[in-house]
Amino acid sequence: MPARRPRSLRAQLQAARRAARPAPSTGPRRRAPRPRRPPAPPSAGTPMQRLRGWFASKGWTPFPFQEEAWAAYARGDSGLIHVPTGAGKTHAAYIAPLAEVAEHGREGLQILYVTPLRAVSRDVERALVEPLDLLGGDLAVESRTGDTAAAVRQRQRESLPEVLITTPESLSVMLSNERAPALFSSLRAVIVDEWHELLGTKRGTQTELALARLRRFAPGVRTWALSATLANLEEAARHAVGTGAAPTLVGADLERPVEVETLLPEAVDTFPWAGHLGYAMLSRVAARLDPRESTLVFTNTRAQAERWFEGLRFARPEWGPLLALHHGSIDRDERERVERGLKDGTVRLVVCTSSLDLGVDFGPVERVVQVGSPKGIGRTLQRAGRSAHRPGATSRLLFVPTHALELVEMAAAREALALREVEPRTPPPRPLDVLAQHLVTCALGGGFTRESLRDEVRTAAAYARLTDAEFDQALTLVTEGGPTLRAYPEFRRVVEHGGRFVVTDARVARLHRLNIGTIASDAAVELRYWRGGARLGSVEESYVSRLRPGDTFLFAGRTLELARLQGLTAYVRPARAKATSTPRWAGGRLPLSTSLATAMRRTLEQARQGDVTSDELAAAWPVLEAQARLSRIPGQEAVLAETCQTRDGHHLFLYPFEGRGVHEGLAALLALRLTRLQKATFALSVNDYGLELLTPTPFPFEEALRPALFTREHLAEDVDESVNVGELAKRRFRDIARVAGLVLPGLPGARKSTRQVQASASLLHDVFQRYEPHHPLLAQARREVLEQHFEEARLVRALERLEQGPLEFVHARRPTPLGFPLVVERISASLSNESLLERVERLKERWTRDDARSA
C-alpha cells in the first residue's frame, strides 16, 4: 500500500472542489485511504465463477452472445461484438479478461479500455469498477484523458493500474513515453468501444496504429471491439484486430423492433423548401410532448437545437427547468448538469444533437423525437435505441418533418429501417498525416528502426497496403521536413542514431505530446460573460468573426450581446432584445447517406407507380401530384432531368439523389464540361436530392447531356479545374496540419511557450503553396477534397449511373416542387434572411397565379 504523502496545496484544492461537486471524480480509485481487502477464500470459486455469481445476484442471466464472447476470449481469439446499445456489450468484452486478471494477478496494466468520448463517461467507469469488489486483491481502475490531473499523469508515467480507461489521443501520448514498452508489456486485453464511430475517421486510423504498437509490446494481447450494426462488419473487425489474426465476430439478433410514427403536417405547401414547416410543426410537437415521459428531441444541427429549445420554451413556459438544451458547444459543466438531471428525473425533456448519441447512460428514455431527416439509417437506429433500453422492448421514434419532401425521406427511412439497411463506415485510406504523427510518437516512445516499424505499421489493416515509398515519404517528413533538399536546414524532429530513429530535443517532445493531446476541431472561440468571466461554451471563429460589438445572438438558450472579441475569447452580456441570429456551426450538415438515398429512390418509384399507401406519402401527395403534373416523379430506372426558363435565365435541374457532397462535385464537373461544348457561365446550386445549373443565355441542355458528358475519365483533373479546390483544400489542410504537427493548439497554459511558433494553417498553406508546391501534405489535402468532400467513390458510381442512362428529360413550365428548394438555396446564398422570405413568397405567389390561370 503506498504511504500517505502530505497533500500539496493543489491536491487540497482539488479535493475541496471534488467534495463540492456531486459527481465522482475521474481521479484514481481505491488508493491510499481504503483498507486492504482480504484475499477471497478459495472455496468461493474461481474468479469466473464469482463473477457469474455476481451476475446472478443482479438478476442477470448471461446472453448467448456474452457466453460466446467469453469462450472466444478464453480460446485466445480477438474479434468484434456487435449488438445494440444497452444489450450488455461491455460485460461481454470485460468479464472474461477480468476473470483472467484476477486468476493470474500479474502486476501492471492488463486491461485497456479505449473509448472515443472526450470526457470519459462516469457510467463506463462505474461499470468497470463495480465487479472488482468481489474479486479481492488490489485491482484498480483509473482513467486517463485530456482532463486527467497532472499529478495523476506523472504517476501513470511510472506505473499504471490493472485497468485503464482512455481515449485514442491519450493512448498515443502514453505511447510517446520512453517507458511505454515496459508499461504495456503486461497487457492482456484491449477493448475498443464505439468502434463504428471511430472507424470512419482519422481517430480510428490513429487507434489502429496504436493497437499495432501495443501488439508489439505485448504479443499475446487480445483485441475486442464493440460496435453498433454496420454494413461492413467484417472489414470493421479486421481493422480492429489487425492483419495478424482472423477476427471472431460475435453478434446477436437482439435488434428491437422499431416503431416509427411521423407527425404529419396539417397542410402541405406544394412549394417545399428547407425549414418552411418550421414553427407550425414546433407548436404541434409542443402539444404532443409530456413532461411525464422522459424525452429526447434530436435535431441535426446545433443551430436548429437552439431554435427549437427557444421555441419550445416560448410555447410551454410552464415546463421551466424540466426542459433543457444539450449540444457539443455548450460548456461541459452545463452538459453534465443536464445529463445528471436526466438520470435523476429532474430534467424531463432535452433538445439535443448527436451530443447525446454516445456514452451517456441515463437509462431508457420513454420517447425519442427526431426533428428533420436523420440523413442515415444507422443513426436513426441508434437514436431510436435510446428509448426502452431493456432488451426486447420496442423502440419508439417520432419523426418531425421540416419540409414536405422530408415526408418522402421519412417514408423511405421507415422501410429501410425495417430492412435494417444500415450504412458501411469506410476507413480513410492510408492517411499520411496520421502516420507522420505516429512516427514521432514511436520515436519518442522507445525509438524504432525503419524496417521493423514499417512492418509493424503494415499489421494495421488501414496501412496493410502501404508501399515502401509511402512509408519513406512519411519518414522523410519527420526527419527532413519535406521532399526538397535543403529547404529545411534547421529542421529538427526525429533524428537517426546508428540506425535507430529517436527524438532528442526536449522541446520537440513536449510540443508533440501537447499537440496529440487535443482533438482536432475548428478554431473555437470561448464564450464568457463580460462580468465575472463565467464560461458558457464555444462558437466557431468563422461565426463570431462576422459579428460586431452590440450584435445579439442565441446561445445555450440565452440571448447574448457581443461585448468584445479578444483573441480566442468572446465576452458577452445578457441581452434584452430578441436575438437577431443563431450561430452556425460549419460541421452541421451531413449529406444523405447511401442507404437512405437508395431507399428514397425506391420510395419515389413506388409513388410514381401510384402506390401512396404510407401515411407520409399520402400527406405529401399534394407535392407529389404537383411534381407529376409539371414534370414526372423520379423513377429508379432513369435519372430525371428538367429544363425550364424563367426570368432568371435557363435552368437545368438534375436529380441523382446522391447527397449534397456528391452533387457539389457533380455540378461543378458538369458546368466545366458543358462550357467546353459551348461557351457559357453557370450559377450552381445543390442539395441532397439534386443540382441546378443556371445560365442567362439559352443552352442546348438536352443535346449536351449525352453519356460522354458523364465519363469517369479525367475525373480528378476536371474536378481540380472546375472547383475552387484550392479553397476547399486549404480548409482540409488545416486539419491535416494539426494532425501532422505543423500547427500547435493555442492552449491557454501553453500559449506563452508556443507563442514564437504560432502560425495559422492558412498562412502555412500559402507558404507551402509558394515554396514547396509538391509537398505531400498539400497533395493529401487535395486528395481528401476529392475523396471525402465530394465522396469520390459515390461520385464515380453516380457518374456510372448517369453514363449508362437513360436520362428522363422533361421540359417544365417553371421550377417544379423538386426544383424549388434548389432555387431557394441559390437565392439564399446571396441574400439576407429577411429578403429571402419575401422573395420566396413573391415567387410562390406568381407561380400559384400562373398555375390557377393555366389550370
Added chain:
Amino acid sequence: MELLPERALAWPEAGLVAVADPHWGKTESFQRHGIPVPTGVLEDDLARLSSVLLATGARRLLLLGDLVHSREGLTPALVRRLADWRRTHAAVEMVLLRGNHDLAAGPLPPAWELDVREDALDLGPFRFTHHPTPTPGRYVWAGHLHPQVRLSSRGERLRLPCFHVGREVGVLPAFSAFTGGLDVVRRPGERVFALAGPSVIEV
C-alpha cells in the same frame, strides 16, 4: 509620403524608405521547434527590399522593429546571408528601431552594420518607431501590429495586409509574407490602404 505595394513607406524628399516587422529567422525558429516550414521567404523578402531601395534611390533605410524573430533564428547561415545582402547596399544607411522581438533576440551581428536605436528616430514632422503610440506634436509611423483588413464579397473572403493611416499614428504592414496579422479596428477619420498584389488600394 508614398505607400508602396512592396509593403514599404517611401519619403522621397528625405531619400528615405521605411519598412516594419520583417521577422527574419522565423522560418528557422519554426524548423528548430520541429515544424517544417520551407525556407524561401527570406530570399523573396530581400529581393523585394532591394528592388525598393534601387527604385527609390533611397540613401537611408529605417527598420521599424522586429527585424529578427528570435535568438535561435539567428543561425550562422542567416547571419551570413544578411551580411552579404547588407554589403550589396553598402551606400545605404540602415537604422533599426528596436522592437520587442529584437530585444528578446539579444545583440545583433556587427557584420550587419546597423545603427541600432532603442527608442525612436525623429525626423521632420515625423517620429519613426516600433510601437504605435501617439506623440504630441509629431505624426508617428510605426509597426508592431501587422495590420490586415478583411474584405468579403459573394462567398469569397480575403484578408489583405494594409497600411492603417490614423490621425496621429500610421501603422505599416508587416514586411514579411510569413507573418500573421491583426484585423484593423477602424475609427472615424482613419484611412486603410490594402495591398493587393501590384497595387495599393484604399478601402
